[in-house]
Amino acid sequence: MNSKPILFNMTAAELEQFVAGLGQPKFRAKQISEWLARGAPDFSVMKNLPESLREKLNESARTMPAAIDKMLESADGQTTKFLLALADGQKIETVLMRTSYGNSVCVSSQAGCAMGCKFCASTLLGLHRNLTMNEMIAQVLVASSHLLKGDSPAPQNKRLASSVEFPPLTRGITHIVVMGTGEPLQNTENLRGFLEYANARLGISWRRMTVSTCGIVPGIRELTEWGRPINLAISLHAPNDALRSALMPINNKYPIAEVLDAAFANSEKTGRQLMIEYILLGSHNDTLQNYGPEQAVELAALLRGKNVMVNLIPMNAVAERDFAAPSGNATHRFQDILINAGVHTRIRRERGADIGSACGQLRIK
Numbered sequence: 001m002n003s004k005p006i007l008f009n010m011t012a013a014e015l016e017q018f019v020a021g022l023g024q025p026k027f028r029a030k031q032i033s034e035w036l037a038r039g040a041p042d043f044s045v046m047k048n049l050p051e052s053l054r055e056k057l058n059e060s061a062r063t064m065p066a067a068i069d070k071m072l073e074s075a076d077g078q079t080t081k082f083l084l085a086l087a088d089g090q091k092i093e094t095v096l097m098r099t100s101y102g103n104s105v106c107v108s109s110q111a112g113c114a115m116g117c118k119f120c121a122s123t124l125l126g127l128h129r130n131l132t133m134n135e136m137i138a139q140v141l142v143a144s145s146h147l148l149k150g151d152s153p154a155p156q157n158k159r160l161a162s163s164v165e166f167p168p169l170t171r172g173i174t175h176i177v178v179m180g181t182g183e184p185l186q187n188t189e190n191l192r193g194f195l196e197y198a199n200a201r202l203g204i205s206w207r208r209m210t211v212s213t214c215g216i217v218p219g220i221r222e223l224t225e226w227g228r229p230i231n232l233a234i235s236l237h238a239p240n241d242a243l244r245s246a247l248m249p250i251n252n253k254y255p256i257a258e259v260l261d262a263a264f265a266n267s268e269k270t271g272r273q274l275m276i277e278y279i280l281l282g283s284h285n286d287t288l289q290n291y292g293p294e295q296a297v298e299l300a301a302l303l304r305g306k307n308v309m310v311n312l313i314p315m316n317a318v319a320e321r322d323f324a325a326p327s328g329n330a331t332h333r334f335q336d337i338l339i340n341a342g343v344h345t346r347i348r349r350e351r352g353a354d355i356g357s358a359c360g361q362l363r364i365k
């Protein structure tokens with residue numbers, strides 16, 4: 001617990017008032033807010049403030065609504081997992097992925113998750129609360145300042161790292177995926193505020209933002225009405241209601257046909273290709289009883305002729321969950337069936353599994 005006021009959460013007027021309370025002129029508020037917009041983790045980086053003021057601020061306030069508690073780097077140096085502490089003591093996880101097409105942040109939308117999917121670690125302790133818009137923004141800012149400070153092995157960013165002491169307003173983050181812990185479409189108002197901020201203030205294009213949902217139909221419709229050309233990803237994971245309900249309790253409320261209807265309508269409105277996420281679960285003897293050729297054929301029938309990309313996600317092993325990863329052969333066979341049926345399909349490259357930050361592995365230990 002930390003009850004100091006969080007300056008990033010203040011309006012310009014509130015910040016001016018706060019600064020005045022410390023006996024400081026108005027223009028200090030503007031200087032501070034510029035640092036905050038860069039995600040300043042503490043006051044020591046605010047070099048254009050007198051040291052005495054920085055000390056005063058340090059005693060009386062915090063900068064951001066999320067502070068780095070722990071940081072893990074994957075062995076290949078491409079993935080960083082942050083454990084962030086929020087003001088109320090909740091911990092959340094954020095993942096930075098350096099890829100050939102840019103730098104992507106995987107953002108959590110809730111502390112915990114209520115959805116109860118059988119293969120996922122994030123839901124094991126249930127839902128604690130929705131994250132605020134600022135807590136989602138802070139995740140991107142933390143990742144971007146880490147990236148640009150050059151205190152991590154980031155080959156693509158060497159040039160930036162050498163010339164920047166603290167990140168400028170143009171950031172190294174190019175993509176946002178809301179695929180961390182939580183169900184974003186249970187928190188749509190804060191989600192939309194966050195994405196609006198990322199677009200307007202961080203200069204991230206709508207087309208480089210992806211929201212992933214287990215299929216909350218009213219939330220999908222809300223995004224469709226909102227109309228921004230962001231990418232929608234549906235965690236489908238099964239081609240029929242019996243199997244999907246067994247894996248994902250939410251399917252009892254919103255069955256496959258309704259979810260896909262809403263999702264196709266969204267993609268028609270935004271013009272963006274719909275992403276279908278599909279976990280492949282290996283059975284114990286690896287014959288994939290439930291994830292064999294018949295399921296691929298059934299899935300193809302649901303998606304044929306639509307503007308979709310299927311992302312096959314080989315199950316990431318999670319200690320608390322029973323499912324195993326599929327064999328490489330089974331994965332490729334599944335992909336071949338879809339492709340031969342005319343459905344775009346790729347296999348998701350696994351990132352950060354060694355630091356527990358691959359899909360479905362996020363959880364607070």
Ligand code: SAH
Nearest residue numbers: 120182183212213214235277315316359360
């Ligand atoms: N609640 C949202 C976003 C969070 S999950 C959603 O359901 O889409 C991000 C993705 O990781 C989802 O597709 C989820 O189903 C998948 N996932 C969960 N556990 C996994 C695991 N153990 N292995 C691989 N992917 C997993």
